[in-house]
Amino acid sequence: MNLELESKRSLKRILGNLDLSKLAKRDQTVFTRRLDEKFPQLFALLFEIYGQRYDFFYYLQSVIQTLVDAYAKRSRKLKAKDQARLNDPHWYQHENMLGMACYVDLFAGDLKGLKDKIPYLVETGVTYLHLMPLYDSPKGDSDGGYAVSNYRQVNATLGNNKDLESLSNALAETGISLVLDFVFNHTSDEHPWALAAKAGDMDYGEYYYMFDDKHIPDQYEQHLREIFPQIRRGNFSWDADCNKWVWTTFNNFQWDLNYSNPAVFNAITDEMLYLANLGCEALRLDALAFIWKEIGTNCENQDKAHKLIQAFNSCLQIAAPAVVFKSEAIVHPDEVLKYIDKDECQLSYNPLLMALIWNTLATRNTHLLTESMHKSFAISPDCAWVNYVRCHDDIGWTFDDAVAENLGVDGQDHRQFLNQFYTGRFEGTFATGVAFGENPSNGDCRVCGSLASLAGLEQGLNSHNDTLIDHAIARILMVHSIILSIGGIPLIYSGDELALLNDYSYEQDDSKKHDGRWVHRIPVTDDVIELSKTPSTPQHKVTSGLQQRIAIRKQHSVFGQAGTRILNCDNPTVFTYERYTDEGKKLIAICSFSEHDQSLSSTYLGLDNGEIWQDLLSDLIKTPAPETLKLKPYQVMWLTQQS
Numbered sequence: 001m002n003l004e005l006e007s008k009r010s011l012k013r014i015l016g017n018l019d020l021s022k023l024a025k026r027d028q029t030v031f032t033r034r035l036d037e038k039f040p041q042l043f044a045l046l047f048e049i050y051g052q053r054y055d056f057f058y059y060l061q062s063v064i065q066t067l068v069d070a071y072a073k074r075s076r077k078l079k080a081k082d083q084a085r086l087n088d089p090h091w092y093q094h095e096n097m098l099g100m101a102c103y104v105d106l107f108a109g110d111l112k113g114l115k116d117k118i119p120y121l122v123e124t125g126v127t128y129l130h131l132m133p134l135y136d137s138p139k140g141d142s143d144g145g146y147a148v149s150n151y152r153q154v155n156a157t158l159g160n161n162k163d164l165e166s167l168s169n170a171l172a173e174t175g176i177s178l179v180l181d182f183v184f185n186h187t188s189d190e191h192p193w194a195l196a197a198k199a200g201d202m203d204y205g206e207y208y209y210m211f212d213d214k215h216i217p218d219q220y221e222q223h224l225r226e227i228f229p230q231i232r233r234g235n236f237s238w239d240a241d242c243n244k245w246v247w248t249t250f251n252n253f254q255w256d257l258n259y260s261n262p263a264v265f266n267a268i269t270d271e272m273l274y275l276a277n278l279g280c281e282a283l284r285l286d287a288l289a290f291i292w293k294e295i296g297t298n299c300e301n302q303d304k305a306h307k308l309i310q311a312f313n314s315c316l317q318i319a320a321p322a323v324v325f326k327s328e329a330i331v332h333p334d335e336v337l338k339y340i341d342k343d344e345c346q347l348s349y350n351p352l353l354m355a356l357i358w359n360t361l362a363t364r365n366t367h368l369l370t371e372s373m374h375k376s377f378a379i380s381p382d383c384a385w386v387n388y389v390r391c392h393d394d395i396g397w398t399f400d401d402a403v404a405e406n407l408g409v410d411g412q413d414h415r416q417f418l419n420q421f422y423t424g425r426f427e428g429t430f431a432t433g434v435a436f437g438e439n440p441s442n443g444d445c446r447v448c449g450s451l452a453s454l455a456g457l458e459q460g461l462n463s464h465n466d467t468l469i470d471h472a473i474a475r476i477l478m479v480h481s482i483i484l485s486i487g488g489i490p491l492i493y494s495g496d497e498l499a500l501l502n503d504y505s506y507e508q509d510d511s512k513k514h515d516g517r518w519v520h521r522i523p524v525t526d527d528v529i530e531l532s533k534t535p536s537t538p539q540h541k542v543t544s545g546l547q548q549r550i551a552i553r554k555q556h557s558v559f560g561q562a563g564t565r566i567l568n569c570d571n572p573t574v575f576t577y578e579r580y581t582d583e584g585k586k587l588i589a590i591c592s593f594s595e596h597d598q599s600l601s602s603t604y605l606g607l608d609n610g611e612i613w614q615d616l617l618s619d620l621i622k623t624p625a626p627e628t629l630k631l632k633p634y635q636v637m638w639l640t641q642q643s
Helices: 001-016 025-050 056-073 077-087 106-108 111-116 118-124 161-173 191-199 215-221 261-277 303-319 333-338 351-363 367-376 399-406 410-420 457-462 466-485 504-507 516-520 526-531 538-555
Strands: 099-102 128-131 150-154 178-180 185-187 236-239 244-249 254-256 282-285 323-327 347-349 384-388 434-437 447-449 489-493 564-566 573-580 585-590 598-601 612-615 626-632 636-642
Touching: 001 025, 025 303, 025 434, 056 261, 056 626, 099 106, 106 111, 106 489, 111 118, 111 161, 111 564, 118 150, 128 282, 128 489, 161 598, 178 261, 185 191, 185 347, 185 504, 215 236, 215 347, 215 526, 244 282, 244 504, 261 282, 303 323, 333 351, 333 367, 333 447, 351 367, 351 384, 351 466, 367 399, 367 564, 367 573, 384 466, 410 447, 434 516, 447 516, 466 489, 466 538, 466 585, 466 636, 504 516, 504 526, 526 538, 573 598
Parallel strands: 099 128, 099 489, 128 178, 178 282, 282 323, 323 347, 347 384, 384 489
Antiparallel strands: 185 254, 236 244, 434 447, 564 573, 573 585, 585 636, 598 626, 612 636
16 A cells, blocks of 8 residues: 555545634634644555454544544643754753752642742742643542543542642743643543443443453463552453443553544543643653553563654644653663653653663662663753652662673662662662662562662661761762753653652551552651751751852753763762763763762873863963862762863
8 A cells, every 4th residue: 555645645635524614714724824834744644554354444533533623622821832842952952951840739738839839940940840740630549640530521639620720820931841640541530531431331332441341351471470469360350330341551540542442542632632732842751662462472662652742742742842842761771761752752761861860879870771771871962851860759770781781780689689779688788779660570660769868868867877978968968969960851850850769658648558659759848948048057068069069050951952971980889970062062071970089080081181171160270271180979060171
């Protein structure tokens, strides 16, 4: 089949049947131009996924009408933003970008409270605000809001849709990009689609994977891993309301959507565009690795998962091109890279960097970090990493075992060590963390804890040890310095800028006590913010140190749209990399992962050419670099050439 020819023929037929009456003439021109440009790609993708179905053309025409209807509802301001982003497609690579992620209720109580905290965000330097799921969800345990009962209804505890629209407008006026979660692998079992399926509606039953017995589920299970083995075993749950086994990768109240059904793709496209029209500029694709199921495989990172995301992206490029995708793929580093493309996910979390920052803090050895970044940091110049040290989720050790093996490290044994170290079970550890998802079969687990507690501040304060406190503060500033400078959008998890410690109150809450991730989902109170303004407190030292580094980042274009080159050095405790621009600007970052004084050769880093260098963080080096650079515990240098 000649797909190009069939694409043209199909588009001609569809255009003849579209209802464009809700679009003004100018909007009709813009929409049809974008449709003409993007339709061949969308057609090819959807044909590959669904082309074998007799009703393919029906669903194809239906989804195009969905795009028309969504574009008709898009505000004039957002249509102007579409054009602005098309004119500046790399806006997310600017040195001005600084992200923050937060739960609305923990950060500000509700959406109105969050709007009142915009001055705090501006003061911090935030230009990208990611709100954890704020949709209607089941009462009690809702997996932190990731069990969505209604994509178009704000959770009543946070406010209402008008509050969200008001917040979105206020953020836009202050230059802060709104980022929302797009939970598209599953819905809550209380979603109207799931309720209809439970009631026996055949059409909605096909929105999910539902089976009368375990015969087919057992065939799938042979190749699937367990995500939350401490909660339940397997990937299917028995639902007594409909007397069926339902695919539930994460929790029994989160029903996986069946994307082999084109009706699901069309319905989720409609929900996606509703979120886009709220004014968000990025959608975080939750659990995107799991969206395509193929019997006989592990049902992760399948080729058609990529095709689906590319198809969703094409729909956005037609109806809401200001919006980009952010990949949340906590999988093998080689698989993470496959989601990053201007036609798939323009942004991507960098879980490898995050995990290896913590690895290097524990080992004081940068070899695995350096070699892994040599292999996996470079991505398309049209895309950007979202670099983070902590987030709302647990820490999983998703480094590349092959890279580790080349360095003489056994991956499985090393993960056991890291789990022991960060859950406080390893002698001499500075960390105070909590095990999560501990598998009773093999003892494997993941790690939870606030950044400050994992970095040693909780231990230092509890033991009244000033040296441990100083080291913890230095660790916190050092790891944030990396995400601020290595290239991409730095993302701070709310509360980390205030050095918040673990909150163990979740252990007294029946709906949370089984989920250790709540230990680092901590309320950000006005009292805590005030404490960060009190000189000599650890919180003040962290906050002021971060503000200094953020301000420096925003002043120098080499932190923005610039290349990154991972360097080697002659000291295994030191991580080094170079940023460089097409205009010849250059910065060398030097980061010590040791609690002891260190030194390294400046010649090894190429600083022996007689040029004058300055450390942006201290202003100490203003003459040609000495032969040997001296570093204090956990010190960072940002060295730039001076004319």
